[in-house]
Amino acid sequence: MDFETVSAADFGASLTGIGLNLLVRDVPAEVAFLRNVFGIEAHRVSADFAIVPYQGQLLQLHSDGTFADHPLLTLLPENPPRGAGIEIRLFNTDPDKAADRAAAAAAMVLQAPANKPHGLREAVILCDNGYAWVPSRVLSQEERDAS
DSSP, rough: OTTTTTOOHHHHHHSSSEEEEEESSHHHHHHHHHHHHHOOOOOSOOOEEEEETTTTEEEEEEGGGGGTTGGGGGGOSSSOOSSTTTTTETTTTTHHHHHHHHHTTTTEEEEEEOOOTSSSEEEEEETTTTOOOEEEOOOOOHOOOOO
């Protein structure tokens, strides 16, 4: 599917499984964060919307205005963070590189990269909208043995 040319109706009809839509104050700014920190490219980027594929999964970014008639809009906090309690896990993404890029982009690294008992090395990085992005990779056998 060509994300740059697909119609909204055809795109919507193609969606299956679980979808993740994030409401953000500034779609292009969130796209820049995802590109700069995680190397994720987005499609159909506008002030209102973006399609964000990641390892075969789709994420959609929507501006607040696109949800004007949606009941969720009335529940959004006036002040950040708005994404509290949500972790968006980016498996097979180097947490050390992502944390370095996040720091360089003045994003908040809430938790520095660390090896976890569940077999992953991960970090927690907050975007301006308050969503917790968790890049992680599988620990090597040597790293697992050292824990």
